[in-house]
Amino acid sequence: MKLPRPALIAAAVAPVAVFVVLAIALALGLRNDPAALPSVLIGKPAPAFALGPVREGDVGFSRADIEGRVVLINVFGSWCSACRLEHPMLMELAASGVPIHGIDWKDAPADGAAWLKKYGDPYVRVGNDEIGRLGLDLGVSGAPETFVIDKTGRIRHKQVGPITPEIWRDEIAPLMARLEVGG
Amino acid sequence: MTAEIGRFCLILAFIIALVQVFAGLVGARRGDARLMAVATSAAGGQLLFVGLAFALLIRLFAVSDFSVMVVAANSATIKPLFYKITAAWGNHEGSMLLWVLILAVFGAAVGYLGRTMPAAFRARVLAVQGLIGVGFLAFIIFTSSPFARLFPVPLEGAGFNPLLQDPGLAAHPPLLYLGYVGFSTAFSFAIAALIEGRSDTVWVRYARPWIIIAWICLTIGVTLGSLWAYYELGWGGWWFWDPVENASLMPWLLGTALVHSALVVERRFALVRWTILLGILTFSMSLLGTFVVRSGILTSVHAFAVDPARGSFILALLVLATGGGLTLYAIRSPVLGAGRVFSLVSREGSLVLNNILLVTITGTVFLGTFYPLLIDLLTEDKISVGAPYYAMTFVPLAAPLLLVMVIGPLLNWRRDSGQGLMRRLGPALFVAFAALLLVGAATHGKALLAAAWLAMAAWLVAGSLLILVRRARVGEVSPADSLRLLRALPAATHGLVLAHLGVGLLVAGLAGASIFKQEGVAQLGPGQSAPFAGREIRLVDVTPGREANYEFVRGRVEARRGGGEPILLTPERRFYPERQSDTTEASVRVTPLGNLYVALGDQATDGRWTVRFFSHPLAVWIWLGGAVMALGGMVSLFDRRTWAAPERQSTPDIQTAASPAE
Numbered sequence: 001m002k003l004p005r006p007a008l009i010a011a012a013v014a015p016v017a018v019f020v021v022l023a024i025a026l027a028l029g030l031r032n033d034p035a036a037l038p039s040v041l042i043g044k045p046a047p048a049f050a051l052g053p054v055r056e057g058d059v060g061f062s063r064a065d066i067e068g069r070v071v072l073i074n075v076f077g078s079w080c081s082a083c084r085l086e087h088p089m090l091m092e093l094a095a096s097g098v099p100i101h102g103i104d105w106k107d108a109p110a111d112g113a114a115w116l117k118k119y120g121d122p123y124v125r126v127g128n129d130e131i132g133r134l135g136l137d138l139g140v141s142g143a144p145e146t147f148v149i150d151k152t153g154r155i156r157h158k159q160v161g162p163i164t165p166e167i168w169r170d171e172i173a174p175l176m177a178r179l180e181v182g183g
Numbered sequence: 184m185t186a187e188i189g190r191f192c193l194i195l196a197f198i199i200a201l202v203q204v205f206a207g208l209v210g211a212r213r214g215d216a217r218l219m220a221v222a223t224s225a226a227g228g229q230l231l232f233v234g235l236a237f238a239l240l241i242r243l244f245a246v247s248d249f250s251v252m253v254v255a256a257n258s259a260t261i262k263p264l265f266y267k268i269t270a271a272w273g274n275h276e277g278s279m280l281l282w283v284l285i286l287a288v289f290g291a292a293v294g295y296l297g298r299t300m301p302a303a304f305r306a307r308v309l310a311v312q313g314l315i316g317v318g319f320l321a322f323i324i325f326t327s328s329p330f331a332r333l334f335p336v337p338l339e340g341a342g343f344n345p346l347l348q349d350p351g352l353a354a355h356p357p358l359l360y361l362g363y364v365g366f367s368t369a370f371s372f373a374i375a376a377l378i379e380g381r382s383d384t385v386w387v388r389y390a391r392p393w394i395i396i397a398w399i400c401l402t403i404g405v406t407l408g409s410l411w412a413y414y415e416l417g418w419g420g421w422w423f424w425d426p427v428e429n430a431s432l433m434p435w436l437l438g439t440a441l442v443h444s445a446l447v448v449e450r451r452f453a454l455v456r457w458t459i460l461l462g463i464l465t466f467s468m469s470l471l472g473t474f475v476v477r478s479g480i481l482t483s484v485h486a487f488a489v490d491p492a493r494g495s496f497i498l499a500l501l502v503l504a505t506g507g508g509l510t511l512y513a514i515r516s517p518v519l520g521a522g523r524v525f526s527l528v529s530r531e532g533s534l535v536l537n538n539i540l541l542v543t544i545t546g547t548v549f550l551g552t553f554y555p556l557l558i559d560l561l562t563e564d565k566i567s568v569g570a571p572y573y574a575m576t577f578v579p580l581a582a583p584l585l586l587v588m589v590i591g592p593l594l595n596w597r598r599d600s601g602q603g604l605m606r607r608l609g610p611a612l613f614v615a616f617a618a619l620l621l622v623g624a625a626t627h628g629k630a631l632l633a634a635a636w637l638a639m640a641a642w643l644v645a646g647s648l649l650i651l652v653r654r655a656r657v658g659e660v661s662p663a664d665s666l667r668l669l670r671a672l673p674a675a676t677h678g679l680v681l682a683h684l685g686v687g688l689l690v691a692g693l694a695g696a697s698i699f700k701q702e703g704v705a706q707l708g709p710g711q712s713a714p715f716a717g718r719e720i721r722l723v724d725v726t727p728g729r730e731a732n733y734e735f736v737r738g739r740v741e742a743r744r745g746g747g748e749p750i751l752l753t754p755e756r757r758f759y760p761e762r763q764s765d766t767t768e769a770s771v772r773v774t775p776l777g778n779l780y781v782a783l784g785d786q787a788t789d790g791r792w793t794v795r796f797f798s799h800p801l802a803v804w805i806w807l808g809g810a811v812m813a814l815g816g817m818v819s820l821f822d823r824r825t826w827a828a829p830e831r832q833s834t835p836d837i838q839t840a841a842s843p844a845e
Contacts, residue, residue: 008517011456012513012516015509016506019505019509023498023506025553025556026498026501026556027498030495081338082256084337084339085337
């Protein structure tokens, strides 16, 4: 197993050389936003829908309500404890004038209404999706989930899990501002 | 307070790990016995504080302290206590803490149990082990603290991924990590050997027991993972070539190569440089596995904690560890001795072939795993590589490996003759050929592929037992003497036989269950039945029910073969309200000859249920094979030679080989 000197050195250096290439590929791969991968709906128009009301004596929530403005659509449910975590953030955003619509997902309307009465109601419009049909069309995998919709009704972003102050500050707020300006 | 104490423990452990690195390296360089002793104590201290932090995290989960973010996000009060505790490592932060805990366990074990090692060498090993600890503790403290608080405090937690609420999954990650992280010892020993420019067998002799322990744990971990996928995911499969599964298979394959090449270094002083490289690469695969799971770089059913910031951090650790290790290898390895020469037809020769094949197989798995990423980078297409790729690459490479597995142990070290080999192999060849004919005839020549693979399994089983027959000189001496010889065999030989036997069983299971597999699906209302695989399967009824943390529907399914007694199977579907998700609990009738697997699907609007059936002949041997392999590893730990005696008079010609002549 005696190798000539150059071969020896080549054999010694080869592993690290291969690894450098691999590390670069992995680093580039990290730039792919993994959260963006599963959502094929990004950039597509939001599906047509017309949901029944949650709040007593309300009109519900339909596709026409979101046209012409940059809005958030938040998927929640009274059964969902992570939504409870997210709720104060939504209240704060609503108070500062961010238009948020709600989809009360896989939930009885009465339960949703009681929940909003108890913890506060941040939504402009809110509709009930008890059987989860719209949730299916939107590719909702769990609550809470929040969609950013642009003025033309296209889905531009999907936030899986609660909106935290960091996510709002770093991702959603800049995106909404951009969409507002860019039209 | 508990969370703050936990955080404090982690910071202390981080500082202690820094001390361990410094004391180890400087102490070894100066030959300062006191400083080197500090490195050992530091390894103990690191274990103490990481262990304490982990215990505190478990306590936080046990008492459902939702003011802690990780607990709120992964637990709920209504869960059984057992799953509250397992939830502690069923999430990103907790599992990283477990990772570091196991690292600390191995570090302390090397420090305290490796007393017979040369002091300076041990100090350097501990320093490298400490350095890995520094990196991962920093990762936890800065990007993934399990002790971060949450405000406002929620009344109830978000629950725990129902798929993970399973006893198998309680044991799977810890064992997998024991394997992954156990290979850190191979890395630390190899790096320490490079630092010292040691070209003797010392590092391998002391590293071997730890490598074997890691290998055993990884074997059990991978086997359990496959078992879990089989009965919990409800897809009727045992291996899906998912990136995360591959991430556990790659270190296993390289670790297996390492176990064998280390043997060559130790017994014959050959493959010296190669084994060091393998030590570095095996642990790198573990790091890569950790990276793949944490970074979300590849989409997978398993991926959790998808966060690019964490991904970057682990990538940085991977670059430092592997890049640093390989650079050191590039600089130092040409100086190392080349080792002894051997003929191609020899035990060494067969082990080289084993290594080449195992590394090539690892390469194909690696390529299959990362090819989608590469394509995505180059063309932005999203593709996935599935089973057909592996059937075309993995399987043809596995076949020669399995052939060599039987031949190798029957060869002499250094030099052997082809003729002598053929004579020795006779019985194994005979059994394999008989199996081929038997299965071929039983299937009327229609399943030649299956016959070939089952013959391969017979070859492995017979070949493994043949080792015992030959060592005990059965037929040459009296049976009583044979028995005595058998008893006197070193434990390592029994370990070898068991491990190879396990592979034979595994191959039988894989061949039977994949080639003879039958599957069927039927829409059944209560009382209706469908024929399947020579049986009649009747859905008796489906009843709903409720447990503490989930609701379920349970089907009762009777399978009857001919006029025999019916077997009752009870597949379930569970619904976990806290997470709004379903799980499938397949019901499996397990016999040595085959499994009948029934899973309950959805209910159609007409009230009938989708019921899926699978017949998996011999499937149970897949997991039993894995268990027997692990058992083989354990048995070999009982060999005195595995736990290196302090100094063995060995290899006098090393020193000359070591000097960089010419």
